[in-house]
Amino acid sequence: MNNLNNRKKITACRILFIVLFISACNWDITTNDSQRFADDLIGTWVSSDPSVYSGKLVINTDRINITGFNESQTPSGGDDNKRPFKDFTKGVNLKGYSEDGKIFIEERGLLREGIPYDIFKAEVYPQRMFLYLSFGGREETLEKQ
Numbered sequence: 081m082n083n084l085n086n087r088k089k090i091t092a093c094r095i096l097f098i099v100l101f102i103s104a105c106n107w108d109i110t111t112n113d114s115q116r117f118a119d120d121l122i123g124t125w126v127s128s129d130p131s132v133y134s135g136k137l138v139i140n141t142d143r144i145n146i147t148g149f150n151e152s153q154t155p156s157g158g159d160d161n162k163r164p165f166k167d168f169t170k171g172v173n174l175k176g177y178s179e180d181g182k183i184f185i186e187e188r189g190l191l192r193e194g195i196p197y198d199i200f201k202a203e204v205y206p207q208r209m210f211l212y213l214s215f216g217g218r219e220e221t222l223e224k225q
Contacts, residue, residue: 116142118178120199125211125222133164133220137211143173144185162218168192183213
């Protein structure tokens, strides 16, 4: 009888330890894998033709950091609505994910309209990858570093 009580106490302690361990590790059991960037988007992307717009994207699993693409880069007489990432805060990690060929970015609690994208791997140089994005009918090309 005493042996049975000891086993119950040990089992209860183990369960309590496991629960505390999971809590301490801050595991999020409810993580939604669909709310992340596609694996081929993850990495650092830089403008392939900085003569018009110059900028960089650093994409992690669920964050995107945009630098460059400043207003001062819009050509004289050009349409600033075609500037990549025009209305996004630069230099901070923003929540984001990709879905159905679009990049979605959340800023200040609002999910912005998806930005269409396509990834191209050069046949001649398969290690080179390009990201094509569309802004106001203008395509911006970035190369993965």
